Amino acid sequence: IINVENVRKTYRMGDNIVKAVDGVTLNVFGGEYLIIMGPSGSGKTTLMHLMGCLDKPDSGEIYLAGKCVSKLNDRDLARVRNKMIGFVFQQFNLLPRLTALENVELPMIYAGVPRAIRHKRAKEVLTMVGLRDRMEHKPTQLSGGQMQRVAIARALANQPQIILADEPTGNLDSKSGEEILKIFSDLHSDGLTIIVVTHDLEVAANGQRVIHMRDGRIVSQEVRTSV
């Protein structure tokens, strides 16, 4: 469902060159539960942003459900992304002046979902992540783990086909983390494609395949052979 073909992303700072993604080829099949691991700074977030069509590679191609992403204009790209992909950002990226509820409604507003329906759906996903009593709180009125759960709820709001979650449990206690992983597993059973960046081996244990990155490249992968 996502094909990454020899993709590169380089940052230039004066004379300094950072090869954040340095030739990555990766094929994610529809319905896969993929885990991405690797040291801090190895390029995981950069790769996730390229796969989620939030950023363009300097070379190579990205295909989303067979469509070549670089051939889409910005408006079509935004529309496809909004419809197919739910992205959980490592730094949450919540809008500070909106409540938790309004933050979760945002992707649905963009998708043209009628007010009553998106209101109901936003409450539903916030309740799913345990934030029923925090819907009217703004991000500065939430704990770190609560902000992370709002970011997760927002990614689920539009019922996307693909979830890209960048370290979704880093700020959560083990119980809250397990609840989130259960949500992901249930969605995976429903047929969604789940891609999770994590540093946590217990999170990684939920995936079907684990790829390891180092210095902008994929250096190894393991495929789970059990049921």
Added chain:
Amino acid sequence: IINVENVRKTYRMGDNIVKAVDGVTLNVFGGEYLIIMGPSGSGKTTLMHLMGCLDKPDSGEIYLAGKCVSKLNDRDLARVRNKMIGFVFQQFNLLPRLTALENVELPMIYAGVPRAIRHKRAKEVLTMVGLRDRMEHKPTQLSGGQMQRVAIARALANQPQIILADEPTGNLDSKSGEEILKIFSDLHSDGLTIIVVTHDLEVAANGQRVIHMRDGRIVSQEVRTSV
């Protein structure tokens, strides 16, 4: 070295009341390595901000090295805090327009450290956390784990007596996390007081005492009896 006496912090939002810290009494002895754990939203960050004198309780008292914090004026409080406490924020709180190096120099500028000395010290602590090649990067040019390490370096810059670290390894791979914990252990051997909020049991294993919070209160504690 820090005494928390029946401290309360309540947030009011319209008719809603959130008892973030609901009567906490805690005595941290000088040189202790204390771990604070608890579910998301249980009040850990709020308690840390009160202990670090970044916030004032609604009731109860806080004593820092024997001084009653509420009796200090803002300027004296800021000076004592800057000199004694290094705080690692859960959301890093880096200044986006400053480089990693400049962010780390900030507490030293405030303390009146001469330019050449603070420049050298900033480079030293950034190298300690593995960011020697990232000193000129601004926060938006850093990975999540790199930002977290800049926040840690900044907390160490002024050689404080107390380190308050709010989930300092949440964005780090296990190797980078271990390097940070080694720094904390070394500082602890030098006599520093270390207080770490964490969700990670492996991090908790480094402490001498673990307190558990729930709904704004301390509900249990364990003291390590081995060497």
